[in-house]
Amino acid sequence: MSTPPSHAAKDAATVGVLGNGQLGRMLALAGLPLGLRFRFFDPAPDAPACAAGACVLAPFDDLAAADRFARGLTVCTYEFENVPAALARHIERAVPVRPGPLALDVSQDRLAEKSLFRTLNIPTPAFLPIDSLDDLRAGIASVGLPGVLKTRRGGYDGKGQQVLRKPEDLQPAFASLTAGLAQDAGGARSAGLILEAFVPFTRELSVIAVRSTKGQVAFYPLTLNTHQSGILHTSFAPLSPLSPEMESTAHGYARAIMEHLDYVGVMALELFDHNGRLLANETAPRVHNSGHWTIDGCVTSQFENHLRAIMGWPLGSTEALGACAMINIVGQSPPTEALASLAGARLHLYDKAPRPGRKLGHINFVERSEADLHARVNAALDLLARSRSGGA
């Protein structure tokens, strides 16, 4: 039997992704059914995305590898915001990078990001740049205690920040966060700290928004998020008791940021709901964990709409198909067989080895009523709790 000719399409587009973690994996799982091909650039071997596309394994400062990665791509995007902006700018000389590197500049620096909110008249907690312990003392005198001291760059999942509750907390928090900055050899240049007023928020919300190359915008319903140890634990959407005014306010904020940055792709905006007033916390220039419910909860998921946007295609529907929830599987996971026994569960596992604090997968539910949803979510939370305590 002779080797048959290739059956593959000759003109398929290839999407390049900086980063090869689970967000890249889910981009590919959404994009392969659109006929797209995927190539990832990241130093991590055997990473989640490598099951669904070619992986170029190299450090982010290896520009020769970046050139190999970029060759023949239709468009390049990224799946995490701590990709060096210099790498994105290098690749942009050969291939469109969407969202543009300007979005990276803003989201990589909490001070730039908060300043943008202020420029756009988007309410945000009071903030001050902190470059010395004297700055910090003066800052606390201005915003009061408690306050939150954060690194301007590199923080995620609750890392790189400390809550200051009493005057004695200032010096150790400053020392610990600046020591962390000095150790952070892999990141971009250290750019100091930022002090933010502590917001005793009622709840944390997020909005996933998307804007195409043609300026078309769409917004998913506002999502309610809960956290455990600083890591996203659950998301619920849509929020039925929510006032339509609050939702349109949140969408307006996301629209203003995207239009200001001439943004292309999916952007997440995290918000504090402070007694009914929304305060912008931060943005992520990428698909976002609080949008994972859209994989099963919408006709067009955040992953598919990100790809439609960066390809210049029409955006798809962002309407919720029911009462939706997402539960993260963090640290360790019950056996797949046990997860598969959960009625109505849609599993999304990332093929990662268990480790404390590591996101290993998530479970989505889409139900006809909130009562059904909560019963099924509770069954899943019970299973995960039993697994953590060694009982499953």
Next chain:
Amino acid sequence: MSTPPSHAAKDAATVGVLGNGQLGRMLALAGLPLGLRFRFFDPAPDAPACAAGACVLAPFDDLAAADRFARGLTVCTYEFENVPAALARHIERAVPVRPGPLALDVSQDRLAEKSLFRTLNIPTPAFLPIDSLDDLRAGIASVGLPGVLKTRRGGYDGKGQQVLRKPEDLQPAFASLTAGLAQDAGGARSAGLILEAFVPFTRELSVIAVRSTKGQVAFYPLTLNTHQSGILHTSFAPLSPLSPEMESTAHGYARAIMEHLDYVGVMALELFDHNGRLLANETAPRVHNSGHWTIDGCVTSQFENHLRAIMGWPLGSTEALGACAMINIVGQSPPTEALASLAGARLHLYDKAPRPGRKLGHINFVERSEADLHARVNAALDLLARSRSGGA
């Protein structure tokens, strides 16, 4: 920056698939979110499944390559029924093959399949084995005209069969189909022809059924199928005007076949609806084109349930989430941008080069009402028709 350690799970299961076409691709797209890995065995390079798993490219009679393919697999399955049963039996010495090779034996030979229907008291059109022109003349004298002459092995998508409408059709049909058999050097041994009574059926239905290693069974709603040039064109499910009796009859037939074969995995059973009486036409021991609507139309698709079944995991829900339709994209496709403009369309493209009669992808719709469904299906059919006539 040194190379970080692998983050991959150490105990992930790998599923082997014989064949690397679009069915294998969709198995992997359903199975990666379950944490499974995929490896495919097929001579075809650059085939649809290779984007979502490792491809071992070798002829099906290369048993050394089959051994490399089988090494370390958790379970092996297949995505088309014309895999040589000898290959499946060879692999079975090292790794469980599900469905078992017995299912291949039956579905590869229309005579064995029809005889099994008869054994199980499942109504089927009258049939006779045909090994000579004299057999054929005697057969037509028995079943009458019109009749359908088919090769016992190797037919699909309307190939390998001819309708006999008048006595003069017998000799050329016999000559043409036996000539085809003689040319079929790559297939199994030639096993003659089968004559079947022509059924002027009202409509063609199919049922997708699944049975797990533990004997758990589940059935998707009966599906209505239409064809163009012998190739599946559309599927609709569930069939609201259908009598529950007809559905339970069809499910009972599928159950009897699966239990008789100690079957594990998804099986499709095609049926003629002849004035309200169901006649079994054929089975497919695999995921099936008429079950593609389940990707979006059910909590657990046929692809996911096939994997759950062969992994020995609990089966998921087969309930339809709405009024569902599937439209095949055959021969040529409109640009993806045009397809993406269809409201509510869920695209499933296979990354294959256009060619007359080749399945390039499909479009699913899941709607709240049949009226909504038909409006959207018609918009899609219009777009596909414009594309074929060069207008899109």
